[in-house]
Amino acid sequence: MSVRLKLTLSYAGFLALAGALLLVVVWLYLLRYVPDNDQGLLGVAPNRWLLVRIFFPAAAVAMAGLLVFGLVGGWFLAGRMLAPLGRITAVARTAGGADLSRRIGLTGRHDEFRELADAFDGMLGRLESHVAEQRRFAANASHELRTPLAVTQSLLDLAARDPSYDREELLARLRTVNARATGLTEALLLLARSDSGSFVREEVDLSLLAEEATEELLPLAERRGTTLDVTGSGAPTGGSPELLLRMVANLVQNAVVHNLPSGGTVTVHTETLRPGAGRSGGALLRVENTGPPVPPDLLPTLTEPFRRGAGRVRSDEHAGAGLGLALAHGVARAHGGTLDLRARPGGGLRVTVLLPLPSKDAVHGA
Secondary structure (H helix, E strand, C coil): CCHHHHHHHHHHHHHHHHHHHHHHHHHHHCHHHCCCCCCCHHHCCCCHHHHHHHHHHHHHHHHHHHHHHHHHHHHHHHHHHHHHHHHHHHHHHHHHCCCCCCCCCCCCCCCHHHHHHHHHHHHHHHHHHHHHHHHHHHHHHHHHHHHHHHHHHHHHHHHHHCCCCCHHHHHHHHHHHHHHHHHHHHHHHHHHHHHHCCCCCEEEEHHHHHHHHHHHHHHHHHHCCCEEEEEECCCEEEECHHHHHHHHHHHHHHHHHCCCCCCCEEEEEEEEECCECCECCEEEEEEEECCCCCCHHHHHHCCCCCCCCCCCCCCCCCCCCCCHHHHHHHHHHHCCCEEEEEECCCCCEEEEEEECCCCHHHHHHC
16 A cells, blocks of 8 residues: 555544544443433433434444545545655656756755755765766776876887887886876775775874875975975874875875975974864874965865866876875875865965874774
8 A cells, every 4th residue: 555545544544533432422421321211301301212313323424424534635635745755756766867966946844854855955966976076087087097008009109110219218118107007096096995994993193104204205305405394293093004104195295296496395293182162182184385376266176086286287207197185185084084275375285184083992903
């Protein structure tokens, strides 16, 4: 049976039950007190037999009328109440057919059906955005992966047409293209791993990861004339040491590469924020760098995969695919944290990562 039929039968059943209870009350508190003799009540009123003979046929007709009225009225009311479910079902079927652009748009009172429709519309909006983002990601990834393959094929064709082509130069260029393709593939795998959340959580100190990352990138900073400075105190959190180290290294390398041509600075700061009034505690990592001004409207797009800001595209040995900040954002999100980008007034960028404090399970696992 459909829900509408069940509700109709329920309405009619309750109405018939109410009528039956009313008849029982009439019998218990009225008819049984009428004398059952020839004289009736006070010698002038009808007796019980006559009242029962007159009353109960009329009561039976009234009960039948109540039952019909309950069925018809219940069917109408149930249809009115369940009408929003029809709209929700129609939109759900459309979404199942890969059309995520439709919305229910239910109006009227803020009842349970309105809350359900609004929640469903919000879910469709998020799902449409996620699917669009995944499609862009797949298209950009295929393009980025196809580029080194096309360059490799061009180099091989050139060497085949020109036997006098310098073999050492060919190998060097192939090695550079292969290194970029390998780095892109590893970044994509790390990004997928961080999004899936399939990693073992341990207690990790962000201050130690910051020191390790800056020590690794110190030669690059010295070649570019950039000063690296690490400040702050311990910042323990729970997560994957490999992913968190890659996040810190990406942020520091991004700050070094996208800096002033010379004389730039990069400051890496870590500390533990204790819960206080109006704020939640956590392990804080802040990476600031000097550099050219960053337009405020560009900031929200920098954490999208393969998105490079204007003036941030490089062609040297540190040219990236636009995955550095996207990978850092994915790692922070997978660890239950946040990544915030702010443009510095004098130019450059301030990246703030806030991760949860280590849980008891993470400490036990460590």
